[in-house]
Amino acid sequence: MRRLLLLGVTASCLCVFVVTDKQPDQQADKSSPETDGVLQLKKGNFNRALRKHKQLLVHFYAPLTREGHQVSNAFEGAAEELQGSEVKLAVIDQNKEKELAKELDATGLPAIRLYLSGDKHNPVDCPIPQSSASILTWLKRRAGSATDLIADLSQSEASEELRVIGFFKELDHDYVQVFYAAAIDLPDLNFVVTQDEEVISKYGLTHDVVLLLKKSELIQAYKMMPQTSKEELIIFITVYQMDPVTEYTGETATQILTAPVLNHALLFVNKSSADFKDIHMAFSSAASAFRLKILFVFVDVDEPRNGRIMEYFRVRDFEAPLIRMINLTDHVTYQLPSDTLDLQTIKTFCQSYLEGKAKPKMQSEPIPEGWDKQPVKELVGTTLEQVAFNPNKTVFVLFYLPYSHESRAVFPLWEELAEALKEREDVVVARIDASANDINLSMQGAYPSLCLFPALHAERVVVYPGKRKVEDLIKFLDKEMKKAKKERVKEDEDRRKYIEAMKAEEAKKANESKDEL
Numbered sequence: 077m078r079r080l081l082l083l084g085v086t087a088s089c090l091c092v093f094v095v096t097d098k099q100p101d102q103q104a105d106k107s108s109p110e111t112d113g114v115l116q117l118k119k120g121n122f123n124r125a126l127r128k129h130k131q132l133l134v135h136f137y138a139p140l141t142r143e144g145h146q147v148s149n150a151f152e153g154a155a156e157e158l159q160g161s162e163v164k165l166a167v168i169d170q171n172k173e174k175e176l177a178k179e180l181d182a183t184g185l186p187a188i189r190l191y192l193s194g195d196k197h198n199p200v201d202c203p204i205p206q207s208s209a210s211i212l213t214w215l216k217r218r219a220g221s222a223t224d225l226i227a228d229l230s231q232s233e234a235s236e237e238l239r240v241i242g243f244f245k246e247l248d249h250d251y252v253q254v255f256y257a258a259a260i261d262l263p264d265l266n267f268v269v270t271q272d273e274e275v276i277s278k279y280g281l282t283h284d285v286v287l288l289l290k291k292s293e294l295i296q297a298y299k300m301m302p303q304t305s306k307e308e309l310i311i312f313i314t315v316y317q318m319d320p321v322t323e324y325t326g327e328t329a330t331q332i333l334t335a336p337v338l339n340h341a342l343l344f345v346n347k348s349s350a351d352f353k354d355i356h357m358a359f360s361s362a363a364s365a366f367r368l369k370i371l372f373v374f375v376d377v378d379e380p381r382n383g384r385i386m387e388y389f390r391v392r393d394f395e396a397p398l399i400r401m402i403n404l405t406d407h408v409t410y411q412l413p414s415d416t417l418d419l420q421t422i423k424t425f426c427q428s429y430l431e432g433k434a435k436p437k438m439q440s441e442p443i444p445e446g447w448d449k450q451p452v453k454e455l456v457g458t459t460l461e462q463v464a465f466n467p468n469k470t471v472f473v474l475f476y477l478p479y480s481h482e483s484r485a486v487f488p489l490w491e492e493l494a495e496a497l498k499e500r501e502d503v504v505v506a507r508i509d510a511s512a513n514d515i516n517l518s519m520q521g522a523y524p525s526l527c528l529f530p531a532l533h534a535e536r537v538v539v540y541p542g543k544r545k546v547e548d549l550i551k552f553l554d555k556e557m558k559k560a561k562k563e564r565v566k567e568d569e570d571r572r573k574y575i576e577a578m579k580a581e582e583a584k585k586a587n588e589s590k591d592e593l
């Protein structure tokens with residue numbers, strides 16, 4: 077159930093997260109129901125295929141997605157290997173076959189299902205394969221038994237690949253079944269069961285354990301307990317298979333999003349910046365303390381391909397470095413409320429998040445009572461655009477971070493400015509906490525940011541670049557107001573000319589058609 081839920085969540089994020097840099101070129105051949113050994117199923121031929129094939133592995137795909145493409149490739153490879161076997165591979169285009177997908181309850185993404193003996197109602201979910209080998213391994217493990225995994229370890233000592241080794245004193249113990257069930261769900265990994273005396277002495281084993289080995293080096297050991305579930309074992313394996321901190325890239329995105337740890341800490345940082353090394357080190361140290369609970373990921377804001385994920389989290393490059401936490405169960409995000417990112421701060425933040433004490437980052441804080449009664453108006457996410465984009469008023473907004481010393485240093489100046497402009501009906505001085513409200517404007521510059529929204533020119537924003545002095549601010553404001561007025565006059569003039577030209581054109585046309593008559 078957990079896994080299903082996870083896949084659902086994953087699917088909904090993937091569309092946002094993953095950069096679709098490759099377009100699948102797969103197109104179902106309409107005239108032929110079979111391409112490269114893979115059946116192209118539709119509403120009209122699905123039932124027939126189901127009756128005919130004892131094992132029908134169906135990929136419900138949506139064209140133009142990275143997963144769709146990856147799975148299609150894996151399917152083609154596997155189809156070749158499975159020729160003549162009792163397994164038949166098939167695809168159903170979810171976009172074209174909406175009705176069929178709905179009937180089979182396969183509208184979510186991604187979905188691969190194995191239909192057995194013509195049973196339409198109880199398919200087995202197949203994990204998203206990374207390659208054709210994953211499909212073959214999954215089918216084999218599903219049909220086999222744990223004893224298939226018993227192997228002589230000495231022969232593959234120096235294997236580059238990660239290996240999951242179950243050491244069990246008795247092979248008929250329940251542990252072995254749990255281990256085997258995990259192996260079925262993780263067909264991309266190499267699983268081995270051993271009772272080898274050498275392994276026992278080499279690692280000093282006294283208990284049934286699962287070891288993760290890479291190049292015969294022990295990465296981590298997991299002690300099997302009577303209550304250990306398959307899910308727990310899978311979390312252990314998939315987490316320790318990854319480094320404590322993973323960089324977000326097109327290649328790692330799927331692994332990150334399918335990881336069964338549903339709390340992610342994301343560090344947005346400029347990899348080329350001078351402080352990257354220190355911040356990364358603090359982040360990594362914190363990561364080690366929260367493994368199995370929180371997945372640590374960093375995103376390079378200097379990488380243009382990360383634009384999509386930054387957009388999703390509404391992070392602007394100038395805000396980096398910053399840390400966000402996301403709960404993938406309810407998609408609520410949290411921001412680390414500090415501008416120092418050292419080990420202690422990060423650990424405290426993670427701890428408070430896990431204890432449910434962190435304050436979510438919201439689209440908007442509630443509108444504070446009496447927000448417009450003071451000289452400086454207190455804006456929030458929901459009132460920002462409404463107030464700032466008023467064509468009748470020029471609005472000067474301070475975007476600040478409450479925890480930043482530099483931001484707070486501007487507060488007295490802002491009070492002073494509001495006081496000085498008190499009598500001006502056409503001007504509003506306001507401020508907004510940029511850490512607690514998602515700000516949906518395309519702005520540049522660092523916080524604190526002093527931004528002017530001139531009247532008449534709704535939806536335009538100018539960042540104030542000058543000295544932090546009231547006189548300079550007012551000069552800037554007046555200049556921008558004049559400019560906006562002039563631009564407005566010119567705009568009106570242009571509009572008038574344009575309308576006249578249109579009218580002349582129409583009259584001419586009317587005249588011509590009259591001539592023709």
Ligand SMILES: *[C@@H]1O[C@H](CO)[C@@H](O)[C@H](O)[C@H]1NC(C)=O
Pocket residue numbers: 346347348349350377378393394
């Ligand atoms: C990242 O840092 C480098 C070096 O300081 C700088 O040249 C670059 O503009 C920065 N990128 C962003 C997106 O801020």
Ligand SMILES: *[C@@H]1O[C@H](CO)[C@@H](O)[C@H](O)[C@H]1NC(C)=O
Pocket residue numbers: 339403404405406429430431432
């Ligand atoms: C994540 O969200 C779920 C669903 O709202 C909630 O039950 C869980 O406690 C949250 N986790 C944390 C660490 O806040």
Ligand SMILES: *[C@@H]1O[C@H](CO)[C@@H](O)[C@H](O)[C@H]1NC(C)=O
Pocket residue numbers: 466467468
């Ligand atoms: C701006 O002023 C005009 C004319 O007085 C008025 O009709 C309009 O509602 C005002 N707009 C806002 C957003 O207050």
Ligand SMILES: *[C@@H]1O[C@H](CO)[C@@H](O)[C@H](O)[C@H]1NC(C)=O
Pocket residue numbers: 439516
């Ligand atoms: C942010 O702005 C975009 C484009 O103007 C709009 O489509 C989107 O709905 C806005 N989001 C929120 C949360 O206001």
Ligand SMILES: *[C@@H]1O[C@H](CO)[C@@H](O)[C@H](O)[C@H]1NC(C)=O
Pocket residue numbers: 583584587
């Ligand atoms: C319409 O046609 C008449 C006669 O052909 C001409 O005198 C007049 O200027 C034309 N008007 C326009 C708007 O082209």
